[in-house]
Amino acid sequence: MGLHLMAESHAATPSENAPPNKALLDPKYGVGSWIWTAETHDQQLCRFWRSFEIPTGAKVVKARLRIAADDSYSLFLDGREIGRGGGWHTLTEYDMTLLLEPGLHTLGVEAFNTFKQAGVLAGLRIELTDGGTIEIASDQSWKVVPNTENRWVNRNRARGNWSPATVVAGFGLEPWPVKPAILKAPQIYPLVLEFWQTGWFQIMMLSLCAFVAAMCLRLMGKVAIQSNAQQVVQRERARIARDLHDDLTAGLTQLVLMGEVAQSTLPAGSEPRRRIDKVCEKARALSHSMNEIIWMVNSQRDSLHAFASYVCKYAETFLQPTPIRCRFNIEEAMPDLPCDMGMRRNLFLAVKEALNNAVRHSGATELVLDIHRQGLSIVVAMEDNGKGFDPSLADRERNGLSSMMQRATEAGGICSVISQPGAGCRVEFVVPLARTAPLHSNFLSRFWKRQAPLPARSHAPPTVSTPPVHPSSTTL
């Protein structure tokens, strides 16, 4: 008996403060007392709740619950409906042996009274392997759950406003004097959950979905912000280009024209005329530089076509006063890929340097400017028919080779010079276009780069010493 009491006191959760039960199970029928709420009326729905604990380490040998109700009941264990029935003449016995594991469990009974007397009679007897017993009888340790409470069968803690049940009659006493018959319900098996029905799996799937959705949102947000920022930058660049054009270029043009008109009023060969001539010259040169700056800044020129056309125009104009004839070999129907400002600028400056070198040193009569696409790179090559030189002996500083190399590196590409004394010279710039794609700077591209290390422009080697098969060539 001592053991029995110990087990029972263990079962009562501390929060319930249930007084030690005197009226435990009826030894023969294994039930407690008839309980109900304080009031009884017709058409009344009443819910009873009770929690109990099976000590850890204990194993259930046998667990059976007997229940009767006036008029009817539904029985829940741990939120699962075990069975339903009615009538006070029969006690239904449910075998719960397979359902009870160590830990906290809850019993719930939803009873309905059609008219007059109402009551629920129940008793749970659990035998453990260590010989201990847990007995739970229907008595005032049960709580009455308000009908407004949702999901009450799933709760494992009673709320403060749940009042204790009222014992309305002892077992076998009026108004239910008859000792009931016992009816065994079929064996109840634990629910076998397929893995996709289990809570952890569903939670995992849900969190996976949430994660994917969050990543998508994050990515979209990034794309939006980035493209927005890019648009702002492009708009600003277009505006700056327009302002420079409208204000500075127009002003410089006025200056040139005013100078020309003033000059025409002065006698030829006079000192003031010579000076104004110089002013005009200077203003014209400024105007040229300004146009170059405007072209570089203008975001509407961030394309391969615009680049090719500008470089050709420059070469044509630059070589016009020289003995070098300029020929173009521009890839036909070249796709109009985007071409960002930094690359455009550096490549253009490199080409300028190369043309300058050709005029100063080559003594050529013809120069072919070749622009074509090679995979994801753009190739700009200048080949002259001049006297050539031995690149290994060339003074890089003096010949502007180093600045050409630096420009090519800044553009993210490489520069190679192939020449031989007496056999002309070919300067070639190969610059990847890849980084110009607007979305390539977020984590997707990092992922991509990890997968397939593309020659990212920022990683381009400053000097590559893989000269094409040629006896005397140098790759800068």
Add this chain to the structure above:
Amino acid sequence: MNPIGHGGLSAQPVIAHRCKIALVEDLPEIRDNLSQLIGTFPEFQCVCACASGEEALKKIPPAHPDVVLMDIFLPRMSGIECTSRLKVLLPDTRILILTASDDDEMVFPALEAGADGYLLKQAEPASLRTALLDLLKGGVPMTSGIARRVVDYFRSRAKSRDQIVHLTPREKELLVLLSKGYSNKEIAGNLSLSVETIHGHLKNIYQKMHVRSRAEAVAKYMSAENK
């Protein structure tokens, strides 16, 4: 000792009097100085200077100039729009776009709209004069960049199955050589043609390019007059 020859397709015989030039430019300093500068050339006179496209459409047709110098960036009606309208009213007048930068991207739409070439505003007076004289002699300006754009233009038109005028093989050949950087003289030598023949071809190419914009401009005029 008259340096001005006969102007090719512009059938007006150029006589001893000075050629008439009209100017459309919104900035007063540039307009005044440019007209004064043109006034110093013995072969030219500035007969009309307008500050806007609207003014140009009113004042230029009665003045019947030989050449119109047109700024691209005008308030309200753009120089491009004004060019295409003037070309309908004065088909024989040559229109040169005045520009501060020789960026093809900027110039090409104007050529497409009916302009016959372009001039840099800051050009030295001597080269300004040479360019004008060339134009009146029947020269047609076509740089390699413009030639490339023209080839692209006809290619894209052909793709869109537009009702277009096709280039003849000779014209195509000419454009390809020009786009490779050959000068008119070099091409004349290569193809055994005279420079004048080449000018004629180039003029035809321009005209084929203008067919569309002219049709559009005419349609615009018709609807405007019906209102």
